[in-house]
Amino acid sequence: MELWATTQEALRLLVTGDATLWGTVWISLKVSLIALLIATPVAVATGFALASIAFPGRRAAVVVLQSFLSFPTVVVGLVLYVLLARSGPFGDMGLLYTQTAMIIGQAIIAFPVLAAFTLASVQGADRIVRETAVSLGATRTRAAMTTLFEVRFAVMAGLFNGFGRVISEVGCAMMVGGNIAGLTRNIPTAISLETAKGEFAQGIALGIVLIVLALIINGVFHLLQGEGDLK
């Protein structure tokens, strides 16, 4: 009965446009999207290079990249904390407990996901894709772009996966953001705090937002895939 009442309160907060709640959602989206915007070009280029350029130590680089996939986000937060803390090498920049610190952390967390998805998709693309492009007069760079375009849906899956990982991670955001209301409090850290305080309505409302976001992202992805299929 209490769960139902709490859920009703959560829905009320959502539909009445509760400023605190929607402010937290906005911070979450802003931080995660900027982090992805920064990480995506570098990660896609890295994944593509690892898949298509032979160089000494490539296998080791792939192993390291794939290991980062299972790296706990709280460890990323810890390392970043040590670097950004006042006594750390970048302490003078005053970035700790700012959205910038959260963005850096989330970009680091998203990077291996995006790079590994790109690596796998380019490796999975048949050699014939690149050869067809070359045979039809594409330069090496254009052939590479064509290959990347051909595996775009797999790369996009990596992008959505990366977004899912950063928008829901709590460890790093808590450590380097500090969970400051209205500044660095995002959805996962807010849920954690509200639950600890016994304020379940806020937590459930934010949880609903996260679930709805996940549904929207997956819906958009399937819609895009569908269009690609029909072209």
Added chain:
Amino acid sequence: MTTKPVTPMLTITRLSKAFGDRVLFDINNLALNPGTLYVLTGDNGSGKTTLQRILAGLETANDLQLTFAGESIEGAFPARWRRDIIHVHQHPYLFHSSIADNIAYGLKMRGLAAAERQPLAAAAMQWAGLDARAGVPPKRLSGGERQKVALARAKVLEPKVLLVDEPTANLDRHARLQIVELLQKTVAAQRTVVVACHDREIIDLPGAVRLNLEGGQLTM
């Protein structure tokens, strides 16, 4: 009455390929003329595909001396030759876009504007008899139709040499005849066409010159 001697389009002075100690083939002095259909035969594993890939610059050879359109090279295949020597894969890859975009891909790579590409691609589609299938996504095309798109995609670039790998394998008779017709039209346009296949329909075509790759040697 004397006939004017034909200048070969592509001359293989020396071409050898080995994998470790195993010599796949070692070919000397072979001239391929324009307006001629060459049918490359040989057992599976004899190196037909590898030979075509080397001639298209998609694979390296151990020793390579070629003369193409009057220009001789030794060693590396010049990238610029890819404009005029095109390879069509046995299982052509069609890009995830429309048939027209697939056909126009090479034109786009050559820097032609969309307005210039469109009529050329449309003409190539008509040449291949693909007009009625224009709106069909490439992934839903049959094997024969995929081959036709691949041939149209190569034809639109007007290559001097067309290397085609097993274009009629696994196709029904109707589709095979359509592919054969496209190959004949290409030869009639004074192109040098080299088809690797076991298809009697192609081997027995009037005017076709058989090249048999056996024991590492190419015999005419």
